Amino acid sequence: MTSKELTKIAYEALDDKKGNNITVIDISGISILADYFIICGGNNENQLHALANNVEEEMHKAGAALKHTEGYQNANWILMDFQDVIVHILNEEDRAFYALEKIWSDGKVISPEEL
Secondary structure (H helix, E strand, C coil): CCHHHHHHHHHHHHHHCCCEEEEEEECCCCCCCCCEEEEEEECCHHHHHHHHHHHHHHHHHCCCCCCEEECCCCCCEEEEECCCEEEEEEEHHHHHHHCHHHHCCCCEEECHHHC
16 A cells, blocks of 8 residues: 555545644655654544554555564554654644644645545
8 A cells, every 4th residue: 555545545534523723744755754643633642542442453555564563552653653654633722833834834735635
């Protein structure tokens, strides 16, 4: 599967669990870290865990290996590294504070329809 196809799977997994303001950024042209960042907000610890669990399950079904996870226990900012696709799931306060969309504004925001 391509990184774009995996990004779509992760996006849909977040959307299924009612993730807030899901943003996909194509960073392939500006970084060697990954091809896509997905940034998603959640309302509370339980929702952040549900979002992360659903992403992990759906990506596993698609054959994508989870390389690394950080922040699951705290559930303020959960980072999931699928190599070419990196998923950031943050509570709304931390999302506003860290403003990842601004930091990665040189990347191209991708609409769900483009996936």
